[in-house]
Amino acid sequence: MTDSSDTPLTIPDADVAQAELARHAAKMAKIKAARDKMMAGKAGEKGLIIVHTGAGKGKSSSGFGMILRCIAHGMPCAVVQFIKGAWDTGERRLIEENFADICQFYAMGEGFTWETQDKARDIAAARRGWEKAKELIRDPDIRFVLLDEINIALRYDYLDLDEVLTFLRDEKPPLTHVCLTGRNAKDALIEAADLVTEMTLVKHPFRSGIKGQPGVEF
Template structure:
């Protein structure tokens, strides 16, 4: 009797999953197009840059040329910077243009100059159709403090980004107009963070 019940349950389960698969296949059949995406990772939660670097590693695995421009963390000796420059320099260009967080530099003109230099390098990389993904790490912070002109960034992305190239923009407080323009937006929500409990940033977790 238990065997019969188990067989009946398995049959119902299989029929249910078959219906779900048929529905998913129907949806996927309509998704044939490809386009270069503008991707925004923002929010107060951890994981914005980490997610961006995960996409960089995917590109490397597919042997797709890619690039990173860091707008804030350039002064840090990060694990991702070591890994990419020491092992994958032929596929991933890496430019650490930032000089640290604004409360560390305490020099607005210097911060603006660093952000502008980073943006000029970013434009050069994005214009190159051979580079399939460009990660603009923490650019949202530069935009938040008006170190870069938002309209200029939006216009460039709209008019000069190659059709099949992806651009990822990370950092808290993404501007509403950037969010509206983007194809893919993820808002990282902070539920709990060890920093609030007195734990400092640690290698392998934060950098």
């Protein structure tokens, strides 16, 4: 008794398989032609304003993924953290210990607002972070600036949204990318951005009593 998988295709079966391969090839050729036509009209370059927001996990993680891409491409970049300054995160350790020559890292926050319980102190920390961010963004040699958790500072009005938007519009060099992360991004920021991604919360282990895990959360 032979295994059916070892049974050679009959001529009709072979014809069907060949026809299916041909249909697939024709379909992919049409998709490629459409993509090539679309890409032919997209030759411009622009420094993007990027927003990562939403209740789901992954906003900062995605921002740091872009930072690592910049490092790999030899593009000078910088990080300003507005909330997580007191945290010993994996990304901070990696960048400061291995890539400080190409990526500047400034942890300007003092923890989440419910931890400091001092609004004046939070506002002062946010202002210091924003002043450093402006300095970095103005530098034409820096190609990408990650403003991690700045949306939280904007949400609580620790920073003036109009000031931030005006600066990005008027003073950001044309080819500099700026990524702003944090939940509850304000509508005006979303409107001004070139690229917006909303992380949707489906399930999170914190709700099951599991604390943040190294390598996953920080």
